[in-house]
Amino acid sequence: MATAPAFKPQAPVEGCELCERPGGELLWSDGAWRVIRVADAAFPAFYRVVCNHHVAEFSALLAPERQRCMDLVCAIERVLLERLQPTKVNLAALGNVVPHLHWHVIARFTWDSHFPQPVWGAPQRAVDPPPMSWLGICLDELDDLVVEAVAGA
């Protein structure tokens, strides 16, 4: 895997978690955006596209910034669809807890603990063996494909 870039916050807002820290495993970054993988054992194929400057709402971005953001989201979604054949990909920008724009991109499967509920909903089942063993790909390899895809987006 390529060396991950250092995290360089842009005009950080004091006390904002996503201004002060990458927010997960930092995989890729350019000046405006970064991509992280969320360490969640229940949902191993869980990535985020995070704005590198502090903005709360998607509509506060300029049209080309929004387009760039969704191009990155789609690049990740396509990797998940192609390599994991998930039942569905879930996309969301919520930010109720950390109001700094970040898009969740999550591969969902009928076997996962919450399906068809959102990952924030009520658990539906215990998963055994652990979710990672169902993916059929190691996360380093998946991360590499995600980095390649967003770097070419």
Added chain:
Amino acid sequence: MATAPAFKPQAPVEGCELCERPGGELLWSDGAWRVIRVADAAFPAFYRVVCNHHVAEFSALLAPERQRCMDLVCAIERVLLERLQPTKVNLAALGNVVPHLHWHVIARFTWDSHFPQPVWGAPQRAVDPPPMSWLGICLDELDDLVVEAVAGA
């Protein structure tokens, strides 16, 4: 309020709820997209942008279609931000239950039953008086502003 357009499904997939029905109060439609309001007493300012043809994943759209879709989402978001001053707007395309592309656009408030949890999460509090009375605008008026915004997007 302007008369809502009739619902004209495009190449409907049998058994798909959003191919067969509008999916809520139909407010606006063009050939490719429609906007509905969800009747949810707990979250009265809850809209959806629904694709008029059957597609499951956002990344399956062409770039101009994605851009158009997010322009509509943003037009709604801006109305909610301007008229309701919500604590946050939540955007999501999940589709685990109905895998036909639809974007949720939901105004969230610190007083709402689930904040800061997603609307799909665990309730946090009882809300009294009812949510509608907190908005300071009637839904017909809000719908009109939403229709005006998406018609001009």
